[in-house]
Amino acid sequence: MAAERKRPWYLVLALLGALALGTTAARKGWGTIAIYREPVDISLVGEGVADSVDRAAVEASAQAFVSAMDMAKVRGWPIAVATLLLGGAMIVFSMRALGGSAGARAALVQIVVAQAGLNVGSYWLLRDVQNAEIAVQVARNVATIHESVTDHERADEMLRMTRSSARIVNPLALFLGTLASALVVVALTRRRSRDFFEGATPAVEER
Secondary structure (H helix, E strand, C coil): CCCCEEECHHHHHHHHHHHHHHHHHHHHHHHHHHHHHCCCCHHHHCCCCCCHHHHHHHHHHHHHHHHHHHHCHHHHHHHHHHHHHHHHHHHHHHHHHHCCCHHHHHHHHHHHHHHHHHHHHHHHHCHHHHHHHHHHHHHHHHHHHHHHCCCHHHHHHHHHHHHHHHHHHHHHHHHHHHHHHHHHHHHHHCHHHHHHHHCCCCEEECC
8 A cells, every 4th residue: 555645844834825925916916906997085095084284194195105006007007917817826726736736836836936026026116106105004104193192202202113114114025025935935846845746645744
């Protein structure tokens, strides 16, 4: 009787990680497409902000974000579609690879690499849009701090932290996403992973 294949623990984590990356990418791509397809009501962005100055700042940042997206549509639309399609493909092939498909593993490696490359390209091609989106979040955080923190020194400290952290959000997200993609690819291409998919007997999880 042939021995059952052992599924390495890192392979399971890699496939679950690929599934998470695919879900995130698909949601991001669809969200961007939805913004392009549906008009954005700027007044709704400022809902819930009591202070008129803060509300005006939030609405102004939202208007700047919408304008940045419109100006970058020739770049943003195809990137959003590609992100959605690659994310969906990553979900499908992750599920198939979890079922033990060797062909799905090979395809998934290529898709993860392509998605990572797209993320890098998007970071450089859409930095204006990404910075404008972060500015909206910063404006809302500032409004929240003004409303909820009564201690002026603590409020000033929180405002400084909010504005400082905003500068590293996009680079950090790119770094973490690229690192996660690299770890998934390494796990999928290790010898034990390849041996698992190339085996002919039923798969079981390694304990």
